[in-house]
Amino acid sequence: MADILRxxxxxxxxxxxxxxxxxxxxxxxxxxxxxxxxxxxxxxxVLYPIADALHIVHGPIGCASYTWDIRGALSSGxxxxxxxxxxxxxxxxxxxxGEKKLYAxxxxxxxxxxxxxxxxxxxxxxxxxxxxxxxxxxxxxREKGIxxxxxxxxxxxxxxxxxxxxxxxxxxxxxxxxxxxxxxPISINILGDFNLAGEIWMIREYFRRIGVExxxxxxxxxxxxxxxxxxxxxxxxxxxxGSMTYLAKSxxxxxxxxxxxxxxxxxxxxxxxxxxxxxxxxxxxxxQRTQDLVRQEIEAIMPTVVEYRRKLxxxxxxxxxxxxxxxxxxxxxxxxxxxxxxxxxxxxGNREDYEQLRELCDEGTIIxxxxxxxxxxxxxxxxxxxxxxxxxxxRPIAYKLGVGFCDHxxxxxxxxAGFAGMVNFAREVYGTVMSPVWKLTPRKRERALPKEQPE
Amino acid sequence: MSTTPHVVKKSRPPKxxxxxxxxxxxxxxxxxxxxxxxxxALPFLHGSQGCATYMRRYIISHFKEPMDIAASGFSEASTIxxxxxxxxxxxxxxxSQYHPSLIGIATTCLSETIGEDVAQLLHPYEAALxxxxxxxxxxISTPSYCGTxxxxxxxxxxxxxxxxxxxxxSRGDHFNLFPGMxxxxxxxxxxxxxxxxxxxxxxxxxxxDTLDGPALDQYHKIPEGGTPIAAIRSSASASATVEFxxxxxxxxxxxxxxxERFAVPxxxxxxxxxxxxxxxxFEVLEQLSGRSTPAKHRQERGRLIDAYVDGHKYVSGKRxxxxxxxxxxxxxxxxxxxxxxxxxxxxxxxxxGSLAKSIAEVTADLDExxxxxxxxxxxxxxxxxxQLSVDFLIGNSKGYSVARQLGIxxxxxxxxxxxxxxxxxxxxxxxxxxxxxxxxxxxxLIEFKQQSSPxxxxxx
Numbered sequence: 034m035a036d037i038l039r040x041x042x043x044x045x046x047x048x049x050x051x052x053x054x055x056x057x058x059x060x061x062x063x064x065x066x067x068x069x070x071x072x073x074x075x076x077x078x079v080l081y082p083i084a085d086a087l088h089i090v091h092g093p094i095g096c097a098s099y100t101w102d103i104r105g106a107l108s109s110g111x112x113x114x115x116x117x118x119x120x121x122x123x124x125x126x127x128x129x130x131g132e133k134k135l136y137a138x139x140x141x142x143x144x145x146x147x148x149x150x151x152x153x154x155x156x157x158x159x160x161x162x163x164x165x166x167x168x169x170x171x172x173x174x175r176e177k178g179i180x181x182x183x184x185x186x187x188x189x190x191x192x193x194x195x196x197x198x199x200x201x202x203x204x205x206x207x208x209x210x211x212x213x214x215x216x217x218p219i220s221i222n223i224l225g226d227f228n229l230a231g232e233i234w235m236i237r238e239y240f241r242r243i244g245v246e247x248x249x250x251x252x253x254x255x256x257x258x259x260x261x262x263x264x265x266x267x268x269x270x271x272x273x274x275g276s277m278t279y280l281a282k283s284x285x286x287x288x289x290x291x292x293x294x295x296x297x298x299x300x301x302x303x304x305x306x307x308x309x310x311x312x313x314x315x316x317x318x319x320x321q322r323t324q325d326l327v328r329q330e331i332e333a334i335m336p337t338v339v340e341y342r343r344k345l346x347x348x349x350x351x352x353x354x355x356x357x358x359x360x361x362x363x364x365x366x367x368x369x370x371x372x373x374x375x376x377x378x379x380x381x382g383n384r385e386d387y388e389q390l391r392e393l394c395d396e397g398t399i400i401x402x403x404x405x406x407x408x409x410x411x412x413x414x415x416x417x418x419x420x421x422x423x424x425x426x427x428r429p430i431a432y433k434l435g436v437g438f439c440d441h442x443x444x445x446x447x448x449x450a451g452f453a454g455m456v457n458f459a460r461e462v463y464g465t466v467m468s469p470v471w472k473l474t475p476r477k478r479e480r481a482l483p484k485e486q487p488e
Numbered sequence: 489m490s491t492t493p494h495v496v497k498k499s500r501p502p503k504x505x506x507x508x509x510x511x512x513x514x515x516x517x518x519x520x521x522x523x524x525x526x527x528x529a530l531p532f533l534h535g536s537q538g539c540a541t542y543m544r545r546y547i548i549s550h551f552k553e554p555m556d557i558a559a560s561g562f563s564e565a566s567t568i569x570x571x572x573x574x575x576x577x578x579x580x581x582x583x584s585q586y587h588p589s590l591i592g593i594a595t596t597c598l599s600e601t602i603g604e605d606v607a608q609l610l611h612p613y614e615a616a617l618x619x620x621x622x623x624x625x626x627x628i629s630t631p632s633y634c635g636t637x638x639x640x641x642x643x644x645x646x647x648x649x650x651x652x653x654x655x656x657x658s659r660g661d662h663f664n665l666f667p668g669m670x671x672x673x674x675x676x677x678x679x680x681x682x683x684x685x686x687x688x689x690x691x692x693x694x695x696x697d698t699l700d701g702p703a704l705d706q707y708h709k710i711p712e713g714g715t716p717i718a719a720i721r722s723s724a725s726a727s728a729t730v731e732f733x734x735x736x737x738x739x740x741x742x743x744x745x746x747x748e749r750f751a752v753p754x755x756x757x758x759x760x761x762x763x764x765x766x767x768x769x770f771e772v773l774e775q776l777s778g779r780s781t782p783a784k785h786r787q788e789r790g791r792l793i794d795a796y797v798d799g800h801k802y803v804s805g806k807r808x809x810x811x812x813x814x815x816x817x818x819x820x821x822x823x824x825x826x827x828x829x830x831x832x833x834x835x836x837x838x839x840x841g842s843l844a845k846s847i848a849e850v851t852a853d854l855d856e857x858x859x860x861x862x863x864x865x866x867x868x869x870x871x872x873x874x875q876l877s878v879d880f881l882i883g884n885s886k887g888y889s890v891a892r893q894l895g896i897x898x899x900x901x902x903x904x905x906x907x908x909x910x911x912x913x914x915x916x917x918x919x920x921x922x923x924x925x926x927x928x929x930x931x932x933l934i935e936f937k938q939q940s941s942p943x944x945x946x947x948x
Contacts, residue, residue: 038581061537064558064578064585071538093597093632094507094837095514099542102889115889116867121507123633127601138506157536157598158633161567188536189562189598406556407585410707425545429554433704475705 037408038065044403046387049396055387057402060192066405068353068426069380071188073156074100075196078443079276080152080184080203082227083255084108087148089118091135091166092156096188097121104443105229108254113146122158132164139173139181149257150180152203157188180257182206193355194275194381201280204251204260208284211258213265219314220246222266222290224281225273226297228253229443232450236297239307239451243322245314251280264288268313270295270306275356275381297450298359298458299366300331300338330452338369341459346371348419348466353401353409353427354441357382357390363422363441364393370459375416378404406430419466435474437465495848495858508867509889511811512837514632517543518640518669519594520557525675525693526648527714528589530558530582530623534575534606535596537561550904550911551672551699554711558582558591562598571599572609579613583623586709589717590624592644600631624717626651636838638813641669642741645692649723649742655750656725662688663776664729664752666742668759668815669903672700672912677920684784685777690719690726692742700912724750728776730769733815734758734846735838758850760917761819761925762826763792765850769918788919795923796827799930802948804828806933809873809890811835811883812902814843814862816916820882820901821858822850823922829929830854832876835861835869866890880932885911897932901925 037045043056061067073090077100080088090097097119108114120138122131139151151173155166166183174181182203186196221240226233233253240247248266249259269281269292281292293313295306304327311323350367352360357379364374377390378401390400399412410430413421421431424442431438439461441449447457471477520531520543533540540559547555558581560566560574579591593606606627614625628647630640645666667678675696682689697713723729723742729752731743737756746752760769766789770781781789806829810820814836821831834847844860851858859872870890873881881887882899885907891898905911915921934948 036585038585040581060563061561062577062581063561063574064532064581066540066556066558066582067537067561068541069537070541071536074538074541089506093514094510094512094636095517095539095542095597095632097507098510098513099546101509101886117509119507119510120505121510122597124631127597127633134505138504141504142506142508157562157596158601161598161601188538189567190564192537406554407707407709414707425549426541429548429552430707432552433554433701434707435703435705474703476703 036411038062041065044401045408046391046400048391048394048398048400053388053391055384055400055402057387058194058383059403061403066407067380067403068405069193069403071193072190072196072199073154073186073188075193075276076154076184076186076200077196078104078227079197079200080252081114082106082108082252083152083257083260084114085111085149085256087113087118087142087146087151088154089120089138089142089151090154090156091120091131091159091164092122093158094119094121096154096156104227105446106227106253107231108228109234110256113148118142127158127162130162130164131159132169135164135166135169136173139169140177143173143177143179148179150182150207152182152184154184154186156186160187180207180210192381197276198279201277201283204280205283207257207260208263209261209288211261213262216248216262216265217246218267219244219316219319220248220266221268221270221310222249222251222263223247223253224251224269224271224292225277226250226253226450227273230446230448232297232448232454235448235451235453239326242326243307243311244319245310251277264290266290268293268310270310272296272358273356274358294358296358296362298362298454300334300369300452300455301365302362303451303455304331334452334456337456338459341463342369342371345459345463345466348372349375349416351376351413351416351418351421353378353404353421353423355380355424357386359441360390361393364390366455366458369455370462372462374398375418376401376412378402410434420462435471435476437462437468437471439465495844495851495860503871504868507865509865509886510837511835511865511869511886512636513546514597515630515635515637515640515643516594516596516632517546518637518642519592519628519630519644521547521637521669521695522641522644522693523592523648524555524698525695525714526590526592526720527716528710529714530556530586530588530591530710532558532560532578532582532591532593533596534560534571534593534599534604535562536598539596546904549906552909553699553701555699556586567598567602570602571604575606575609576613579625587621588623588710590626590648592626592628592648594628594630594640594644596630597632600629600633624651638669638815638838642736642739646740646742646745648720649692650745652717652720653724653746653750654721656722658725659727660688660722660725662690662722662726664690664692664723664726664743664746666692666729666731667917668732668736669813670759670917671903671914672696673915674917674921677915677918681773681785681918684782685773685779687773687777690723691715692720692723724752726752728752729754730757730772731755732757732759734818734849735814735840735842737842758822758846759815759819762823762922763789763919764826765819765822766918766922785919788923792919792923792926795926799926800828802930802933805830806879807832807877809833809835809869809876809878809881809883809887811869811881811887814838814840814846816902817843818846818850819916821847823925824882825851825853827926827929830856831858832856832878833859833861833869833872835864837863837865839863870894880929880936882929897936899928899932
């Protein structure tokens with residue numbers, strides 16, 4: 034059984050035993066070795082894929098170093114987002130303030146790279162040393178003629194979710210600043226896909242085939258000019274709701290654009306998302322085209338999926354991801370592969386998310402908020418998990434214990450969204466779960482060979 | 489032959505105010521890495537939760553091993569009223585969960601800027617904790633706006649020695665070895681060499697097992713291995729200290745501390761990369777042990793020089809960019825210079841002030857000019873390299889973007905290596921490490937030429 038800190042006991046729930054209660058949306062417990070990052074991280078990951086913007090981190094060097102080229106967010110054009118810029122504040126700047134340095138850095142970088150906009154990330158000490166980032170941004174914006182947007186992402190001012198919100202606030206300032214001529218009435222903005230491994234290109238291709246115009250991708254393969262005319266879209270389509278619902282709501286309030294939540298992971302959720310969008314536009318031809326697309330795509334992949342399901346039937350999975358919304362899709366996608374989710378958790382889920390997970394999961398499943406390595410390791414051992422789905426920080430926990438792993442985070446190089454993504458996902462899960470290397474690892478070896486042979 | 493005139497240290501100010509693709513990490517990361525090399529120790533950051541998570545992620549991506557770093561997790565309230573409560577609660581929680589024998593508490597830019605005095609904050613807590621099971625608490629000052637990760641690494645080693653080193657009645661036969669930031673394979677090699685000389689060794693830090701451990705059946709809260717705390721206590725009574733790093737000469741290092749407080753004689757050596765720098769190390773080992781170099785190592789040296797001869801024509805006159813932590817750069821430059829490669833640009837994000845001097849010392853064989861840059865970044869390096877007609881880069885994986893831009897090979901060494909497996913198993917040190925580096929340099933150049941050949945060829 035897990036060794037859980039008393040302060041965290043209410044953040045772990047086992048379905049079945051007790052009435053549902055799960056604390057969440059709390060500051061991480063000091064010393065708990067949370068898998069969460071900080072406010073800055075939330076802002077940085079959301080804005081990162083905007084490829085023709087300058088992203089500059091205002092603070093000492095670490096925050097810029099650790100986020101250089103960190104996401105596999107692809108661009109079909111400029112790649113300014115893959116460069117790491119920092120004001121690299123030093124002791125003297127801490128004493129005298131960093132405004133002058135920020136101003137000079139912004140001016141020289143804008144001159145050198147001619148970005149369409151600039152995002153200035155304020156890190157922990159910026160406010161403390163008294164820098165007025167807002168004023169510097171306004172001045173540079175005026176002088177250089179591009180939007181220069183402060184992102185209030187001081188690491189300690191909340192959790193990653195507050196960082197999402199700061200990013201959304203910066204994006205909100207951009208929308209509505211360019212004309213919307215020529216946009217089709219059947220048009221959407223894609224919110225909350227980050228084009229990891231080119232996923233947004235697959236999704237855009239579906240929309241092209243059914244006849245839905247995409248105005249702005251926010252933020253995968255993102256472009257500043259597209260985002261500026263995003264208020265011209267008829268509908269905002271929100272994946273990764275944890276990060277982007279705030280922006281969708283703000284756009285609804287200001288521009289009256291409705292939004293729906295979608296997910297592109299797994300066959301069921303992908304199809305459902307396309308149908309929901311088609312239904313919104315109340316166009317029978319659009320619905321017909323959508324049905325055709327879904328049928329064609331599913332026909333194309335099902336034989337392969339069925340083959341994988343035959344081999345993966347009965348295997349057990351654990352999930353630990355940033356946002357809980359993705360976990361719903363993963364539980365369903367795993368079920369389609371004949372697999373059972375025995376543990377599921379997230380860094381930033383809210384009460385409704387966890388309630389929904391509880392309904393979705395089988396009896397005995399562990400649901401956990403803001404977990405840590407010791408808990409996760411104990412859950413993997415207790416539940417005899419075959420594959421752990423998570424990110425970089427979860428991977429060594431799985432591998433050390435001889436458990437398979439599937440990267441469903443920033444660094445992945447395999448597209449896991451869309452119908453084709455389901456096959457990639459199945460292939461990746463299969464490739465790790467069925468690898469012969471586990472037969473050599475202590476955990477599996479000991480299970481196969483009893484320690485003492487009876488005489 | 490002159491010793492310095494060929495080294496050019498351009499003193500014009502950098503073209504950019506901003507740091508563009510940094511060739512350095514922040515100070516506390518180095519401290520966390522060093523702390524992982526102490527038995528039963530846990531790194532703890534006094535700052536935001538994000539710092540710990542980013543550093544864990546960065547270190548995990550190199551070692552592919554669990555790396556737990558705790559944090560006090562500053563909130564807005566703790567930033568205004570001080571982080572004492574968070575620090576205490578955090579220490580209580582990690583103590584109850586991990587049962588560490590030592591907790592190294594490194595500061596961050598945030599806690600330093602608001603003026604937290606960690607040593608002071610620990611007093612009441614330490615007093616309340618006394619008992620057999622209480623962990624040793626070591627405060628380490630690592631403001632991210634001073635120095636780089638390598639400074640944090642050395643600061644942690646010094647802080648731990650300062651806390652633990654205890655005077656003994658008589659001097660022992662053992663010696664201290666502070667190798668600096670080297671790979672897990674390097675550490676294993678150093679332990680083997682000391683054993684071959686029958687020398688008892690206090691090697692700090694030792695993450696050769698904790699960050700390169702075996703597959704397990706049960707999860708270890710703190711991985712096994714690391715320098716035992718008792719051994720660090722005995723560092724005060726060692727017969728000598730050997731510390732690697734030409735550029736940290738004269739700095740407040742662990743070796744300097746042991747010399748000042750406990751009169752432990754100290755040998756300052758360059759990182760033993762290449763034949764000459766390794767010879768200097770083995771000379772000291774011969775002195776300390778009173779033995780001559782064992783046959784095994786003489787054989788390795790012999791084979792290395794034989795290989796240098798076999799491969800010299802493929803590398804002669806080639807031009808390299810060398811970058812990374814300053815003492816790694818010095819070591820690599822020493823190796824390249826002795827095989828006839830010109831390290832035309834020696835670059836680091838660090839700013840010791842003595843990189844140019846150290847490079848000059850180890851490249852006396854060469855007549856060609858060498859540009860030495862401290863406090864530089866990868867984009868500046870790329871700009872400069874374009875003017876220098878370079879054949880290859882050697883350094884950590886973060887130089888990948890430069891190599892790709894220039895269309896030349898990158899030989900991955902040091903830390904971090906994020907785009908390959910096995911970074912922790914690269915051996916850099918000693919005759920054996922030089923052998924492996926030399927083979928890789930030669931084969932990389934041969935492969936590059938072979939791939940560029942329109943018809944290909946089967947013999948080199």
